Amino acid sequence: MLQRALIFSSSNPICSQLSTTAPPDNTVFPKRNGGWIIPFSSYQLPAFPSDSAANRPNMASQDEQDPRISNISSAIRVIPDFPKPGIIFQDITTLLLDTKAFRDTIDLFVERYRGKDISVVAGIEARGFIFGPPIALAIGAKFVPMRKPNKLPGEVLSEEYSLEYGKDTMEMHVDAVKAGERALIIDDLVATGGTLSAAISLLERVGVHVVECACVIELPELKGRERLGGKPLFVLVSST
Amino acid sequence: MVEMFAAENGLKGDPRLQAISNAIRVVPHFPKQGIMFQDITTLLLDHKAFKNTVDIFVDRYKDMDISVVAGVEARGFMFGPTIALAIGAKFVPLRKPKKLPGEVIAEAYELEYGSDCLEMHVGAVEAGERAIVIDDLVATGGTLSAAISLLERVGAEVVECACVIGLREVKGQRRLNGKPLYILVEPREIDSC
Secondary structure (H helix, E strand, O other), rough: OOOOOOOOOOOOOOHHHHHHHOOOOOOOOOOOOOOEEOOOOOOOOOOOOOOOOOEEEEOOOOOOOOOHHHHHHHHEEEEOOOOOOOEEEOOOOHHHHOOOHHHHHHHHHHHHHHHOOOOOOEOOOHHHHHHHHHHHHHHEEEEEEOOOOOOOOOOOOEEEEOOOEEEEEEEEEHHOOOOOOOOEOOOOOOEEEEEEHHHHHHHHHHEEEEEEEEEEEOOHHHOOOHOOOOOOEEEEEEEO | OOEEHHHOOOOOOOHHHHHHHHOOOEEOOOOHHHHHHHHHHHHHOOOOHHHHHHHHHHHHHHHOOOEEEEEEOOOOOHHHHHHHHHOOOEEEEOOOOOOOOOOOOEEEOOOOEEEEEEEEOOOOOOOOOOOEEEEEEOOOOOOHHHHHHHHOOOOOEEEEEEEEOOOOOOOOOOOOOOOOEEEEEOOOOOOHH
């Protein structure tokens, strides 16, 4: 079991201005107290065809681990027996309190998806709404919320999906996306893959090409990766 | 309570505001008859207008020593984190009951019929921190009041509440514990296109 310590610290924020559009690679950002930050590391993630069903796990933390990953992983709090006994809950709210780790999380996704002609970032309610918009803004894409029923006010498409007990429904605004657009789907965590699978269906039903699913955390024992209809999955942290 | 509309507070004539207003879709009679729902999802589809929305808030708060951006579930989550990242602050989600897994404090607030509850993680915010609260829209201010209470109960200073859309307050109707409220645009009555 991966142990993660809970640290609530009033961290010393790196007070750089995060540009919300993708800057050219030689851009540096000013620190509030002087000096410069080079925002993107020189580490290159291994490239692979974006629409292949990868045989190896698409994980930033495999093999040559990006140095940012370990702080991201340790910023996630583990809460046993939530929402019920036996479930080990991966709490990303502590990651959001760590300004550097949160920024690094977004940067890792932005570095991967910038310049790949992705025009749609779909985020799954509600924690996908936290990670999706900063990524969308940085890569120049639209953000499309995938929501629980009866929240979206306009005309929607619905997709039912299975829960451990019973079913739920996910909705998307019909006119949010157009056929032929290239999309990412973002959520904080992938477990069984049911939610991601529903999101893939909604987008494909209107002719959108889902390039990849991206999550901060994967629970590999639940095999969600195998339930994505062959769509690739990219995660930062794997929790066993 | 000090209510400030962007066009009357430093951004008079700023063309970004009109574009932001135009990007918001009005959906009549949702969730029920008589309500003209201000739908920000169309703003999120307009990359330039969405970016301008965030940039206006970032420009306002970046030099105010804000260490906490609290966002109200769920549409506050769409705006808050990007602002937090850009100004170097933490993002703290304020959630409906039973969503946050750790120890929480809760604050009840009034709805038109009945009441609801907002929760925040204990330990997310420390005494003395300077915070802003973000949501997509403010109407009666009930949700924002609950958010302000949660933050003040742990000793944080709420510097301002910020919303993309806000109705002009009917005198005395909205109580935000005296906190300033910054609003980008007013709601539109009906879609013109």
